[in-house]
Amino acid sequence: MLVKDLINSPNFLAYRFDFATENIGFLPIDRDEIRQVSCLKREYIDSNRQLIEVPVAELVELLDSPHQAMLDNPPRFIFHTAYCASTFLSRCLDVEGVSVSLREPQLLLDAANAKRLQWRSISTSLDYRDLPELALRLLQKHAGASEKLIIKPINSVNNIVPELLAITKSPRSLMLYTDARNFALSTLKKGEGGKQTIRSMFDLLRCDFPHLSNLQLTHAIHMTDLRVIMTLWRLHLEQAEQTMQQFSSQNVLASLYGEKLIDDPLNILSAANEFLELGLSSEQIHAIVNSDDRRMDAKNAGQEFSKEKRRLLHQRLEEFYGDDLDEGLQWLIRNNPGTRLHPELSGALQP
Numbered sequence: 001m002l003v004k005d006l007i008n009s010p011n012f013l014a015y016r017f018d019f020a021t022e023n024i025g026f027l028p029i030d031r032d033e034i035r036q037v038s039c040l041k042r043e044y045i046d047s048n049r050q051l052i053e054v055p056v057a058e059l060v061e062l063l064d065s066p067h068q069a070m071l072d073n074p075p076r077f078i079f080h081t082a083y084c085a086s087t088f089l090s091r092c093l094d095v096e097g098v099s100v101s102l103r104e105p106q107l108l109l110d111a112a113n114a115k116r117l118q119w120r121s122i123s124t125s126l127d128y129r130d131l132p133e134l135a136l137r138l139l140q141k142h143a144g145a146s147e148k149l150i151i152k153p154i155n156s157v158n159n160i161v162p163e164l165l166a167i168t169k170s171p172r173s174l175m176l177y178t179d180a181r182n183f184a185l186s187t188l189k190k191g192e193g194g195k196q197t198i199r200s201m202f203d204l205l206r207c208d209f210p211h212l213s214n215l216q217l218t219h220a221i222h223m224t225d226l227r228v229i230m231t232l233w234r235l236h237l238e239q240a241e242q243t244m245q246q247f248s249s250q251n252v253l254a255s256l257y258g259e260k261l262i263d264d265p266l267n268i269l270s271a272a273n274e275f276l277e278l279g280l281s282s283e284q285i286h287a288i289v290n291s292d293d294r295r296m297d298a299k300n301a302g303q304e305f306s307k308e309k310r311r312l313l314h315q316r317l318e319e320f321y322g323d324d325l326d327e328g329l330q331w332l333i334r335n336n337p338g339t340r341l342h343p344e345l346s347g348a349l350q351p
Helices: 003-008 031-036 068-072 086-092 106-117 131-142 155-167 180-188 191-208 217-221 225-250 258-263 265-276 282-290 307-335
Strands: 012-018 023-028 052-055 076-080 099-103 148-152 173-177 253-257
Touching: 003 012, 003 052, 003 131, 012 106, 012 131, 031 099, 068 131, 076 086, 076 155, 086 099, 086 148, 086 173, 086 258, 086 265, 099 131, 106 131, 106 155, 106 191, 131 148, 131 155, 155 191, 155 225, 173 225, 173 258, 173 265, 180 191, 180 225, 180 307, 191 225, 225 253, 225 307, 253 258, 253 265, 258 265, 258 307, 265 282
Parallel strands: 076 148, 076 173, 099 148, 173 253
Antiparallel strands: 012 023, 023 052
């Protein structure tokens, strides 16, 4: 298959950048699969499906001229601080003929990590500053000519939010977040796997903060799970607020407390649709709110979601962890004066 076919066909996802080989792997995947999976990771798609590797040197020319499609119809982003209904929102706003959502494309995480590594190519003139634009150009094709592309990156991509908004000339985008207790409970309900994920996130995010970049691994290992969870939440919120202060005044980035979406989906979806300029009709939004799909768990296929079911699960977790959970929250406040367990980011989305 020709490289130009891989670049242009929406049936091939530019999946990942291999730093060792300097290849970009393209994954065969059709439009329906993209819309169904909760995130674009191999374990959610098909781990046996073979990637088609293309040297990045064969893709450099994509950056040589303005990308008219992206300038005329730039992607909207749903940035987030993790465990705050961002997957749910991206699913709700994915409407055939109007918009298509890409959830957690690996290629954007690779671009974010390239910045952390200060990567420079040995086969081309590219460096870490070029990868965000290359990623967006390769992902743009997944929206039709009359559709808006919505990208919900993984939260570890927040270190390149300014770069992404600069490339796309600052389209309307959102930053979702949650409070400390809900973040902790959402992590703990995932068991040991959730705790391991949090430690991996923490290891990446601390690279974005100069005072933490040299933190010894042994120090992090000896922090309790709850202290790592709370520290990660605080760093996410600090990073998100810095971004909001930079862009919210330009009316291109609005913040959204995720619990508001869960409590009042109709008004919040209407506000998100208007702010993002997606063009969904009121009838379409009502249909989304009343659809069976909205009552399904956004992350776990085949499982139903309800506020009551979630409340009871959180109650059981609070009873199980008891004083340890409260101690973790109080530890956060003691060691970080001024931290609010229920923060309000700048630039709130107005229903």
